[in-house]
Structure formats: C-alpha cells, structure tokens
Amino acid sequence: MIYAGSHISSSGGYAAMGRQIRKLGGSTFAFFTRNPRGGRAKPIKKEDVDAFLEMAAELSLGPIVAHAPYTMNVCGAREEVREFGRETMKDDLERLEYTPGNYYNFHPGCHVGQGTEEGIRLIAEALNGALSPEQHTTVLLETMAGKGSEIGGRFEELREILDRVELSDHVGVCLDTCHVWDGGYDIVSHLDQVLDEFDRIIGLDRLKALHINDSQNPLGSHKDRHARLGEGCIGREAFKRIVSHPALQGLPCILETPNDDAGWAEEIRFLREVSGSI
Ligand code: FE
Ligand code: FE
Ligand code: ZN
Secondary structure: OOOOEOEEEEEEEOOHHHHHHHOOOOOOOEEEEOOOOOOOOOOOOHHHHHHHHHHHOOOOOOOOOOEOOOOOOOOOHHHHHHHHHHHHHHHHHHHHHOOOOOEEOOOEEOOOOOOHHHHHHHHHHHHHHHHHOOOOOEEEEEEOOOOOOEEOOHHHHHHHHHHHHHOOOHHEEEHHHHHHHHOOOOOOHHHHHHHHHHOOOOOHHHHHHHHHOOOOOOOOOOOOOEOOOOOOOOHHHHHHHHOOOHOOOOOOEEEOOOOOOHHHHHHHHHHHHHOOOO
16 A cells, blocks of 8 residues: 655645645645745645644545755755755744654755765755754655756765764655656666665665656656656556555655646556555
C-alpha cells in the first residue's frame, strides 16, 4: 500500500487543498509553501488549518509533502541568494509546525560554478542553521536530474550532505522518478539494482517520499522534463513495478505530471489500483 496524490495549488489555503485532494481521490498531496518563484508567504489562519486537519483525519490522509520554491538556492554563488534561501527555509519550517509530522522537500541547489564540494558544504551549512531539535517536520533532499550545476544528481552527493547535517534525524530523501532516470539510474530495466544502490549509499530508511513522473527524455539525458504517466520514456509498466515494490510501501507518491484535474484523478486511480491501495 502507498499513498497517492498530486501536486496541487496552495493559493486557497489548507482547507481548499483538502477539498481538492478529496475531489481527485488522493490520499496525500504536495503544495508550494509560497509562490514557487519565491517571495513572501501568505499568513496562516488557525481556523483554516484546523478545518484541514479535521478533513485529513476523515480522509485518512498519509503524510503530505510541502515543496520549497524551486528558485530557492541555498548554495548560490551570491550571499544574498543564499541568505534568501536560508530565510525561506527557516520561515517555511516555522509555518509547517501548524501541520506537524509531515515533510518539507527542497531541491538541494545549483553550485553555479563554485564546484560540487563547495555546494555540498553550503547546503549542509544551511540545513544546520535551519533545523531545530524541537521541529516536527522532516526535511527531504530531492534527487535531481543533474542538469547544469545541480547538486543531488548522484546518490553519493546526497550522502555527503546527510553526513554533514548535525540533526540527522530530521533529514531524509525524496526520490523523483523522472530525475533519477534523467540522472542515469535505470528504474525501468534495473529497479532492484537502483534501489540496492540507494540502500547501500543513502539507506532506504532515509527514503520518505516519491515524486512519480514520467520523463520526456531517455535515460541519462540530464534534462528534467516531466511527462504524463505512459507518455514518456519510463512507461506505465515501470510505474506499476515501482509503486508495488516491497521496499517502497507506505510512502507518499506525488504526481508532478503536466495534467488537468481529470488527468490527475486518473493517474491517482492508476497508482492506487496497481499498488493495491484501494
Ligand atoms: Fe521538486
Ligand atoms: Fe520532483
Ligand atoms: Zn523535475
């Protein structure tokens, strides 16, 4: 059994997200903590969160996966870029305390010419500044496609970040199927081997969520262009094997496919069906 859902809009607040995921038939979802291009977050209303928490209990939702703005780059070359990233992460984590026990996923960042080692050092430093022993949110590093100077395209890079984080219990990994495929991990023909490698380098106990996306591009292309399930190079048969794999049970599986509501509802139904999560 897995939890299935899609990325949905957070512009109407928490209760509106609960209604949207009920409409789509999901049991989890993801949302941007603020405008994906960055900027200030809307104030959280306690009544809105309470209405959502009630709905979440009613629907037996699994853990939800907040997504940091994709422009956040805690290992940018300019201090003001890094500072904005650190402030955003800190503020997001404070806000997520309204909904304890969930996940905060972020793209590790782009080193923009500073080199992978320096990027990894800056990412770990940002996490060490943002995490607190009292927090109730687990922060997830997303596996990346290795596009440009992106960090996190290799499992080893995520391992190095994890090794440098002091409050290690508060950090995990979110595996994006499009990204690992584009990064060169063959989850179509060698899923077991890829998961073994993940386990050996990172540890499967660190894997807390999946982003379920097909890819417009072939294995190892380092492109990061998502496709709808079955309309890309990964294909529905592979997604069947992924969501029914014994090592991946119990995880929230989030669709970030280019879709409309009907398309997401269908893909959520597909994921629930093939994983036996009805
Ligand atoms: Fe992402
Ligand atoms: Fe993703
Ligand atoms: Zn992506």
